[in-house]
Amino acid sequence: MIPLQELLTRNRSWSEGERARDPEYFSRLVAQQTPEFMWVGCSDSRVPANEIIGLAPGEVFVHRNIANVVVHSDLNCLSTLQFAIDVLQVKHILVVGHYGCGGVKAAMLDTRMGLVDNWLRHVQDVRDHYRGWLRGIEDEDKRADRLCELNVIEQALNVCETTVMRDAWARGQEVAVHGWMYSLADGLVTELGADFYRESEVLDVYETAVQRVTAGNRTV
Numbered sequence: 001m002i003p004l005q006e007l008l009t010r011n012r013s014w015s016e017g018e019r020a021r022d023p024e025y026f027s028r029l030v031a032q033q034t035p036e037f038m039w040v041g042c043s044d045s046r047v048p049a050n051e052i053i054g055l056a057p058g059e060v061f062v063h064r065n066i067a068n069v070v071v072h073s074d075l076n077c078l079s080t081l082q083f084a085i086d087v088l089q090v091k092h093i094l095v096v097g098h099y100g101c102g103g104v105k106a107a108m109l110d111t112r113m114g115l116v117d118n119w120l121r122h123v124q125d126v127r128d129h130y131r132g133w134l135r136g137i138e139d140e141d142k143r144a145d146r147l148c149e150l151n152v153i154e155q156a157l158n159v160c161e162t163t164v165m166r167d168a169w170a171r172g173q174e175v176a177v178h179g180w181m182y183s184l185a186d187g188l189v190t191e192l193g194a195d196f197y198r199e200s201e202v203l204d205v206y207e208t209a210v211q212r213v214t215a216g217n218r219t220v
Ligand code: CO
Pocket: 042, 043, 044, 066, 067, 068, 098, 100, 101, 102, 103, 104
């Protein structure tokens, strides 16, 4: 186990290293944050947003929760989206799930873990929506991976359907929503073909992305 004090020591050396590399680094960050990207991902400790997509502090605005769920009554998520879209004017919102997501698997298998079961109920809604198709996938891990993909597409749709996104599109703001998957096994991100650029296309893009998953066109 890493002693707590060690974290503070590492923090000191990180700060020194950054300043040695670029003396203006922190003063620039203090002055402003102008990220073009927002990341909506899982809280899983193995899925660090900035590192995965090679972005420095200040370049990606992050919201994470268990199983990357976007719920229309979640004030935390909605506020983060609103701030990102209206104030920071991000250009892209990345909804990123990951294979091997413990939350999604627990939801799929009805594993009881406590309060979090209620949060994961949203993933179970996705599961139940596709239950006929999912039932046909014998291998448990493969079935969970397909549910991870469907969950991302569903949550990306939820972002599109917030008043925040719809208002932004209605006033002609250039902001898009994308559904991505991250693989813990090789560190690679793959696209789900769920790229939403305007409100009029939302349901078509959603249906096509779901069909791509359920038709088994994905090789992962
Ligand atoms: Co996860």
